Amino acid sequence: MLLTGFNIAHYLLDKGHLPVDALLDGTFTAHQTSSRNTSYLINQGQPNALFVKQVPTYETDKTDTLRTEATCYWLANHETDYAGLRAFLPRYVDFDAQHHILLTEAVDDALSLNDFYLRHKTFPPALATQQAELLSTFHQTLSKRVQDGPSMRLFRRQLPTIFLWSAAGFASYGSRQSEAEQQMIRLITQNETYVKLLAAVREQWQATSLIHGDVKPANFLINADCLQTNQYDLRLIDWETADVGDPCWDAAAVFQSYLFYWVMHEPLPGQTALPTAGFSLDAMQPTMRQFWQTYAGLMPWTADEARANLRKTVGYCALKLIHTCYESIKQAPAMTPHTARLLQLSLNLLRTPDEAIRTVLNLS
Numbered sequence: 001m002l003l004t005g006f007n008i009a010h011y012l013l014d015k016g017h018l019p020v021d022a023l024l025d026g027t028f029t030a031h032q033t034s035s036r037n038t039s040y041l042i043n044q045g046q047p048n049a050l051f052v053k054q055v056p057t058y059e060t061d062k063t064d065t066l067r068t069e070a071t072c073y074w075l076a077n078h079e080t081d082y083a084g085l086r087a088f089l090p091r092y093v094d095f096d097a098q099h100h101i102l103l104t105e106a107v108d109d110a111l112s113l114n115d116f117y118l119r120h121k122t123f124p125p126a127l128a129t130q131q132a133e134l135l136s137t138f139h140q141t142l143s144k145r146v147q148d149g150p151s152m153r154l155f156r157r158q159l160p161t162i163f164l165w166s167a168a169g170f171a172s173y174g175s176r177q178s179e180a181e182q183q184m185i186r187l188i189t190q191n192e193t194y195v196k197l198l199a200a201v202r203e204q205w206q207a208t209s210l211i212h213g214d215v216k217p218a219n220f221l222i223n224a225d226c227l228q229t230n231q232y233d234l235r236l237i238d239w240e241t242a243d244v245g246d247p248c249w250d251a252a253a254v255f256q257s258y259l260f261y262w263v264m265h266e267p268l269p270g271q272t273a274l275p276t277a278g279f280s281l282d283a284m285q286p287t288m289r290q291f292w293q294t295y296a297g298l299m300p301w302t303a304d305e306a307r308a309n310l311r312k313t314v315g316y317c318a319l320k321l322i323h324t325c326y327e328s329i330k331q332a333p334a335m336t337p338h339t340a341r342l343l344q345l346s347l348n349l350l351r352t353p354d355e356a357i358r359t360v361l362n363l364s
Helices: 008-015 020-024 060-078 080-088 113-120 125-139 144-148 150-154 161-167 179-189 192-202 247-265 281-298 303-329 337-351 353-359
Strands: 030-033 038-042 050-054 092-096 101-105 110-112 209-211 220-223 234-236 243-245
Touching: 008 020, 008 038, 008 050, 050 060, 060 080, 060 092, 060 101, 060 150, 080 125, 080 234, 110 113, 113 220, 125 209, 125 234, 125 247, 125 281, 144 150, 161 192, 161 303, 179 192, 179 303, 179 337, 192 303, 192 337, 209 247, 247 281, 247 303, 247 337, 281 303, 303 337, 303 353, 337 353
Parallel strands: none
Antiparallel strands: 030 038, 038 050, 050 101, 092 101, 110 220, 209 243, 220 234
16 A cells, blocks of 8 residues: 555554544644655654655665665664664654555654755854764674674665766666766766776775765754754664665765855855855864764774775765766756866865865865
């Protein structure tokens, strides 16, 4: 069955997740949220509110990713080795494997980190500390017991999609490419230096820990009153691409998100400040520095390993900028100056990583 606004109450009643009184007293609410999946907030603002997610079609790739997310929630609640995840995951409620439906608690009075940045145009270093602590919790090198345990069979150990596209020369990038996508591919593949540098980055991949795989501001939830209380209750959701992989991939995504805001909101030559100005690199550098210093300090690395992993993270950030460029130009007639800047920044990070560490990330 596929959930709709008409049958979701009956489904929850049948599964025991909704008391009959909630329907009889008129307090039941089901608000469909915007998502690539079918998602509902149930009884938002009330005690024991739920978040319900179902894939829109029973295609294997979609059902597999939802099962992966459900696996992470289940492991956090049932396996000691993954108990650290509980602190920043919404509480697991149930997973209906037959109908591909995941139920978790709804995080009350929260907004995405993307909405927070766009609304307040501020980048508190304390928030970066929370991100670093959160990621390091599950980025610690997997113990021998976990590596040899049955839980490892639940993950696919796949390389990120952009690795596969890059290794194939972007030939499998898509059967129906827009003019902007074709333009982007030409800019990459016709640059021999770009292609060689991408290959060198791919060779650094080391699958040593559980990774989220899709770290981005839209997948972090933060309490809406954080600036007033100076308390940051950060959650990480959407674990559909979680896997055993390289922890630097998630760390690179944090850098990439800041650089994306900077590039996309930077006025072009002769252009006045954009309405969403406020995302200058100077404003974000202290937060990026705070993130890395905290994260590297929490990881089980020597000083030499931290320096090497920072350079690797910069390379991964370059790959993620390519993916972000693609996401920004889907079905577009041509690349915009801002998306072209994303590609140029990607190439610059690959060419001169040490200079990027000093001047872009402002790290010594």
